[in-house]
Amino acid sequence: MNATVSYTRAGPLALLRIANPPVNALSQAVIEGLSQAVQAFADDADAQALVIACAGRTFVAGGDITAFDAPDFSARPFNTLLARLEALDRPVVAALHGTALGGGMELALAAHYRIAHSTTQLGFPEVKLGLLPGSLGTQRLPRLIGTERALAMITDGQSIGAAQALNWGLLDAVSAEEPEAAGLKYAQSLLDSQAPVRPSSARSLPAGDGAASLQQAAEQAQRKGRYYPALPAIVEAVQAAGLPFAQGEAVEARLFEALRASPQSRALRHLFFAQRQAARVPGLAKDLVLRAVQHVGVLGAGTMGRGIAINFLNVGLPVLLVEQSAQALQAAVEAIRQIYQANVAKGRLTAAALEQRMGLLSGAVNESALANCDLVIEAVFEDMALKKVVCARLGAICKPGAIIATNTSTLDVDALAVATGRPQDVVGMHFFSPAHVMKLLEVVRGAQTDPVVLATVMQLARSIGKVAVVSGVCYGFIGNRMAEVYMREAEFLIMEGASPSQVDAAVEDLGMAMGPCRMLDLAGIDVGAKTVIEYGKAGGLPPDASYRALVRRLFEGGQFGQKTGLGYYRYEGRKASPNPAVDALACELAQTHGIVRRNDIGREEITERLLYPLINEGARILEEGIAYRPADIDVVWTCGYGFPDHVGGPIFMADQIGLPRIAQRLAHYAQTRGNAYGYWSMSPLLQSLAEQGRRLSDWKAPA
Ligand code: 3HC
Numbered sequence: 006m007n008a009t010v011s012y013t014r015a016g017p018l019a020l021l022r023i024a025n026p027p028v029n030a031l032s033q034a035v036i037e038g039l040s041q042a043v044q045a046f047a048d049d050a051d052a053q054a055l056v057i058a059c060a061g062r063t064f065v066a067g068g069d070i071t072a073f074d075a076p077d078f079s080a081r082p083f084n085t086l087l088a089r090l091e092a093l094d095r096p097v098v099a100a101l102h103g104t105a106l107g108g109g110m111e112l113a114l115a116a117h118y119r120i121a122h123s124t125t126q127l128g129f130p131e132v133k134l135g136l137l138p139g140s141l142g143t144q145r146l147p148r149l150i151g152t153e154r155a156l157a158m159i160t161d162g163q164s165i166g167a168a169q170a171l172n173w174g175l176l177d178a179v180s181a182e183e184p185e186a187a188g189l190k191y192a193q194s195l196l197d198s199q200a201p202v203r204p205s206s207a208r209s210l211p212a213g214d215g216a217a218s219l220q221q222a223a224e225q226a227q228r229k230g231r232y233y234p235a236l237p238a239i240v241e242a243v244q245a246a247g248l249p250f251a252q253g254e255a256v257e258a259r260l261f262e263a264l265r266a267s268p269q270s271r272a273l274r275h276l277f278f279a280q281r282q283a284a285r286v287p288g289l290a291k292d293l294v295l296r297a298v299q300h301v302g303v304l305g306a307g308t309m310g311r312g313i314a315i316n317f318l319n320v321g322l323p324v325l326l327v328e329q330s331a332q333a334l335q336a337a338v339e340a341i342r343q344i345y346q347a348n349v350a351k352g353r354l355t356a357a358a359l360e361q362r363m364g365l366l367s368g369a370v371n372e373s374a375l376a377n378c379d380l381v382i383e384a385v386f387e388d389m390a391l392k393k394v395v396c397a398r399l400g401a402i403c404k405p406g407a408i409i410a411t412n413t414s415t416l417d418v419d420a421l422a423v424a425t426g427r428p429q430d431v432v433g434m435h436f437f438s439p440a441h442v443m444k445l446l447e448v449v450r451g452a453q454t455d456p457v458v459l460a461t462v463m464q465l466a467r468s469i470g471k472v473a474v475v476s477g478v479c480y481g482f483i484g485n486r487m488a489e490v491y492m493r494e495a496e497f498l499i500m501e502g503a504s505p506s507q508v509d510a511a512v513e514d515l516g517m518a519m520g521p522c523r524m525l526d527l528a529g530i531d532v533g534a535k536t537v538i539e540y541g542k543a544g545g546l547p548p549d550a551s552y553r554a555l556v557r558r559l560f561e562g563g564q565f566g567q568k569t570g571l572g573y574y575r576y577e578g579r580k581a582s583p584n585p586a587v588d589a590l591a592c593e594l595a596q597t598h599g600i601v602r603r604n605d606i607g608r609e610e611i612t613e614r615l616l617y618p619l620i621n622e623g624a625r626i627l628e629e630g631i632a633y634r635p636a637d638i639d640v641v642w643t644c645g646y647g648f649p650d651h652v653g654g655p656i657f658m659a660d661q662i663g664l665p666r667i668a669q670r671l672a673h674y675a676q677t678r679g680n681a682y683g684y685w686s687m688s689p690l691l692q693s694l695a696e697q698g699r700r701l702s703d704w705k706a707p708a
């Protein structure tokens with residue numbers, strides 16, 4: 006038919022094969038090829054059944070997301086094709102394998118029968134892109150598996166396995182055989198039994214099907230719909246499956262088109278590609294022979310060390326934990342067991358899997374036990390002097406070829422690399438708390454990091470399910486360096502008269518998972534303050550005595566946040582109420598440092614003062630070459646800091662706001678707040694792009 010779709014005959018059976026690597030996405034060429042192949046079958050009177058299968062690692066994994074930005078994109082040609090496919094007068098079988106997703110599922114639903122390899126995952130992930138299934142998935146799926154299940158599948162976007170799909174009637178058969186052969190065999194059995202054609206669009210749902218779940222989903226969607234308009238749209242479209250097919254089709258088409266053009270979906274699509282692009286390190290040869298990592302050591306099993314260990318245990322890698330005392334070690338092992346036990350209680354893990362994972366965990370109180378590890382990650386206290394000592398020991402103990410990684414969140418990775426005496430083996434692996442949950446891993450590339458070490462860690466990150474972003478060495482790397490200016494303004498706003506809840510509410514209203522005060526209370530005021538203190542020791546702080554004075558004073562007063570019940574807020578369990586001591590402290594600090602108290606700080610000022618310096622710092626990070634690309638910054642903030650994905654991350658958001666506006670407001674605050682310490686000085690990159698009317702997202706580092 007064309008290079009992506011072939012049509013062949015095997016006796017009375019016809020085989021339509023799609024080959025569009027890597028994931029057989031429905032490009033225009035594939036749709037055209039499919040159209041011709043369907044016509045060929047329609048004209049081929051001798052062919053008695055049609056099997057649709059895919060070459061390569063998967064059945065169609067969806068519509069071609071790269072095409073969705075095109076102004077003339079339309080789902081109509083594919084939908085028309087599906088109608089023709091379904092209307093064929095001889096049986097059509099879809100033979101699935103790999104990940105049958107989105108448009109791939111819609112193709113399968115238009116077939117009369119579906120068979121899948123037993124390892125197949127089936128799903129409708131469109132919601133993660135801010136979309137709904139736009140090729141009749143919302144209409145055909147409920148007709149096959151009922152409204153309640155269809156609604157759940159499309160709303161949560163998670164895939165289901167072949168066994169469950171068979172159980173639900175989404176599949177007709179499951180096989181362990183090679184998918185194409187299994188499909189042909191199944192089609193032959195249909196011929197043998199004279200099975201009829203079976204168009205799903207001809208079915209109708211019982212009146213009121215899934216009414217309660219539709220009602221419940223509508224209520225939930227209403228709450229989240231402001232940020233995720235796909236949710237209410239999905240409910241409306243699935244509900245329309247109760248109407249005659251053509252009417253439901255029109256509802257789905259209208260809603261899909263509105264979502265495709267929505268800023269939320271554009272932002273989520275941007276992040277889809279940004280996450281995948283971040284894995285590519287410019288200049289790294291593709292044929293590097295990676296180091297084998299079969300045994301991981303973690304030095305320091307506190308909050309982070311425990312979570313880090315879990316990542317590797319989860320994928321079957323043995324982990325050796327090293328702590329300072331038997332007691333500390335035991336506490337860490339117990340804590341890991343408890344985390345797994347909570348998963349067992351929630352039905353997410355079997356008791357056998359818990360024991361299998363715990364069986365991979367061993368412990369020691371002596372660093373020399375790490376000698377056999379292929380990778381050792383240090384996660385001791387954030388203290389440069391201590392870390393240098395620890396790194397020197399690791400440099401001596403670890404076997405040749407072992408990778409030494411540091412989980413430092415701010416410190417100079419190059420200095421630690423030098424301390425090991427083998428800087429080529431050293432890399433930063435900056436996990437985010439809770440380390441077994443958060444998707445982000447900042448991989449810090451030192452000046453002397455061996456490219457093989459970098460490539461090995463990037464591959465390892467993928468194997469433990471992390472989204473990895475490479476950062477160069479600087480204070481705080483990409484994320485925490487930007488967070489520093491954000492926290493700085495949060496504190497100044499409070500010293501000037503805003504309350505922590507006012508500050509938090511302003512950014513939470515934009516969809517931020519947590520405002521800066523709640524975030525620091527959770528992470529620990531002590532952790533935050535120590536970072537500032539260490540930065541001071543390294544000479545990094547501005548000569549401004551009021552700089553982050555609030556967090557230091559809370560720390561001195563033992564108010565460490567949630568863990569002590571007092572911080573920016575007062576806590577009963579997780580419930581936060583105002584901590585009156587903060588207001589008193591803010592007044593006192595304002596007086597000491599000559600900061601004018603005001604009662605006119607509004608929401609707009611708070612969001613601008615928190616976010617525009619953060620964007621400005623992002624631009625500096627780009628011009629200094631700390632991040633390879635603008636989109637990497639968006640990945641860091643959305644995967645590591647709860648920045649709303651529906652605005653695409655800080656850089657994508659900056660382009661939506663417009664750089665001239667941001668430049669103008671930075672200049673405004675430089676004038677009104679004063680700029681003695683350069684807090685409002687504009688990044689030359691931001692300034693020049695704003696003047697040229699260009700976007701930060703399009704910026705590329707000079708080759
Ligand atoms: N369109 C275009 N490109 C796609 C794509 C798609 N639907 N799905 C994956 N790709 C690309 C990726 O960008 C990546 O490209 P790169 O190598 O240049 O970076 C390459 O395929 C491989 O993807 P992954 O790195 O993600 O490979 P994995 O093996 O880890 O995962 C996957 C495979 C599970 C299929 C995953 O890629 C995925 O989840 N894809 C998106 C699936 C999806 O969202 N489908 C619905 C699309 S919307 C739709 O169908 C609308 C319809 O209703 C009309």
Ligand code: NAI
Nearest residue numbers: 305306307308309328329384385386387412413414436438
């Ligand atoms: P923590 O205080 O919870 O744990 C540190 C652990 O290291 C303690 O259990 C301590 O006993 C152990 N330790 C100290 N010296 C040791 C030594 N010489 N040998 C063996 N064990 C030793 O600290 P946390 O929060 O886990 O932080 C660890 C590192 O992770 C720090 O570098 C921190 O900056 C970084 N980090 C912390 C994050 C957080 O949110 N807590 C987030 C990301 C990184």
